[in-house]
Amino acid sequence: MRYKVVGPPGTGKTRRLLNNVQRYSDIGTPLNRIGYFAFTRKAAGEARDRFLKIKTELTKKDIKYFQTLHSLAFNTLGLKEENVMQELNYKKIGETCGIQIKYASYETNNWNGIFSSDSEYLSMINLARVRQISAMDQLDRNEHLSRIERDKLDAIEKEINNYKKTYGLIDFTDMIQKFLDQDVTPKFDVIFIDEAQDLSLIQWSMINKIEKDTNCDVWVAGDDDQAIFGWAGADVDSFIDWEAEEIPLKQSKRVPITIQEKALNVIDRIQDNRIDKEYFPKSETGEIFETYKLSDIDLSKEDWLILTRTKSLLKPVITFLKKKGFFFCTAQGNSIGKSLYEDIQNWHLIQKKKHVADIHVQRIKERINGTMNISLKWYDAFNKLTDSQITYMRLLLLNNENVTEDPRITVSTIHGAKGGEATNVVLFLNETANTIKGAKRSIAKRDEEYRVWYVGITRSAKNLYLIKSQNKSKEFKL
Numbered sequence: 109m110r111y112k113v114v115g116p117p118g119t120g121k122t123r124r125l126l127n128n129v130q131r132y133s134d135i136g137t138p139l140n141r142i143g144y145f146a147f148t149r150k151a152a153g154e155a156r157d158r159f160l161k162i163k164t165e166l167t168k169k170d171i172k173y174f175q176t177l178h179s180l181a182f183n184t185l186g187l188k189e190e191n192v193m194q195e196l197n198y199k200k201i202g203e204t205c206g207i208q209i210k211y212a213s214y215e216t217n218n219w220n221g222i223f224s225s226d227s228e229y230l231s232m233i234n235l236a237r238v239r240q241i242s243a244m245d246q247l248d249r250n251e252h253l254s255r256i257e258r259d260k261l262d263a264i265e266k267e268i269n270n271y272k273k274t275y276g277l278i279d280f281t282d283m284i285q286k287f288l289d290q291d292v293t294p295k296f297d298v299i300f301i302d303e304a305q306d307l308s309l310i311q312w313s314m315i316n317k318i319e320k321d322t323n324c325d326v327w328v329a330g331d332d333d334q335a336i337f338g339w340a341g342a343d344v345d346s347f348i349d350w351e352a353e354e355i356p357l358k359q360s361k362r363v364p365i366t367i368q369e370k371a372l373n374v375i376d377r378i379q380d381n382r383i384d385k386e387y388f389p390k391s392e393t394g395e396i397f398e399t400y401k402l403s404d405i406d407l408s409k410e411d412w413l414i415l416t417r418t419k420s421l422l423k424p425v426i427t428f429l430k431k432k433g434f435f436f437c438t439a440q441g442n443s444i445g446k447s448l449y450e451d452i453q454n455w456h457l458i459q460k461k462k463h464v465a466d467i468h469v470q471r472i473k474e475r476i477n478g479t480m481n482i483s484l485k486w487y488d489a490f491n492k493l494t495d496s497q498i499t500y501m502r503l504l505l506l507n508n509e510n511v512t513e514d515p516r517i518t519v520s521t522i523h524g525a526k527g528g529e530a531t532n533v534v535l536f537l538n539e540t541a542n543t544i545k546g547a548k549r550s551i552a553k554r555d556e557e558y559r560v561w562y563v564g565i566t567r568s569a570k571n572l573y574l575i576k577s578q579n580k581s582k583e584f585k586l
Contacts, residue, residue, distance in 0.1 A: 111326070111353050112328050112355065113327065115356065118363050119358065119387075129142060132297070140172060148176065149176055173294070177284065177311050177314055185292060200271070204267055228254045232246050234279075235341050253549075284314050293322060294322075299326055300327045302329050305331060305342070328347070328352070332347055334563050358386045363566050364570060372387070374558050378558055380552060394568065396571075396573075400576050411516045412530055413529070414518070414520070414534040415535050416536045417543060422438070422519060430443060430500055433507045435515045437517070442515050443515065444497070451471055454472060458472075476489055522535075525567055531569050534573045535561075537575060
């Protein structure tokens with residue numbers, strides 16, 4: 109049987125899937141024949157932890173198939189992480205081919221298979237592969253913004269293939285392709301796919317293979333209005349057109365009335381294929397504020413999600429927060445650094461006479477001049493910090509920021525915050541030249557741009573702060 113759970117933001121799609129995981133388990137389905145696959149490692153881990161809170165008698169070892177599709181392929185095939193292409197490998201390929209690659213990543217911490225690069229050649233080659241077409245066919249679609257030389261594209265593609273073959277390396281698309289080509293499918297009675305609107309064609313092929321090989325039930329959950337990874341090969345039409353018993357979720361437990369109205373004003377502009385859906389906000393009104401500067405907003409209390417359209421706009425936000433002495437986190441970690449954060453946590457454990465591993469004790473000693481006086485607060489004991497750390501720490505203390513807990517402020521691109529929420533959301537309306545130019549190229553590009561801003565708006569559980577641009581031509585019109 110096939111089931112498709114469809115619901116707008118905050119309607120509990122993941123919760124519905126997990127409730128059904130529990131139901132299958134309760135009727136006797138072996139846990140090793142239940143698969144739950146999320147878009148990122150983080151999302152899979154959070155879903156697993158939520159399920160363990162429901163089934164408290166279980167442990168992580170009992171539910172091995174809470175992972176990403178790439179992880180399933182990787183583990184089933186017995187691959188090793190050192191065999192996966194990394195940024196350094198692409199840099200070397202770029203040097204051979206005469207192109208500069210400043211950034212190329214498969215976001216390996218999340219294992220979502222999303223490839224990003226400042227080289228449109230590399231991006232085009234990977235996009236073609238996840239769409240299961242040739243690079244030349246992708247070129248002929250005319251979706252690119254820069255001038256692409258056909259001969260150069262062909263040469264780079266050949267060099268990538270030769271490089272991988274020479275060094276025995278694979279990329280994330282290879283993982284899925286190897287899974288498709290080999291008879292290695294684990295036995296499932298049921299599989300669950302969260303955020304299914306973000307799957308690429310090759311990932312849909314993997315789901316179809318699992319369904320065919322195991323004759324299992326398939327549950328997918330998603331929202332076509334939140335499909336924002338088309339640039340990386342996500343195929344929202346496959347989700348929309350996937351035939352199944354549809355289970356609509358209508359009541360949002362996150363989005364208040366005014367925020368929903370603003371969001372619908374954006375998403376209703378979509379011109380292409382879209383699932384019609386009812387969407388009820390929660391009873392709270394919520395508020396929307398407009399300003400031109402982040403400094404006009406009081407960030408000193410409550411939780412915050414500060415969102416930008418592109419990575420290039422993150423840097424000035426981060427600089428501002430550090431200058432003001434706010435504790436925050438990004439995709440790379442929190443603002444004081446992983447090492448110092450861990451040392452602070454361990455100092456508190458030592459003060460409580462809890463066991464701390466010798467390696468962590470030694471690291472703490474390296475931050476201290478003299479003996480370990482555990483009667484001191486960490487900021488008095490840790491006197492071997494850098495000047496910049498000391499300045500920032502002083503500001504944090506003046507602001508009464510609690511650095512022993514997770515930061516209450518998160519800074520992210522809209523894409524990076526997908527699935528997240530906060531009481532207060534700050535949304536920069538600035539666009540870059542490329543996003544404006546890209547959105548004008550086709551209805552599909554414009555529709556995805558609307559979806560991106562829709563996702564940004566609907567992260568808010570109470571208040572939405574819109575940072576407008578002084579240059580109106582660079583501002584997204586909500």
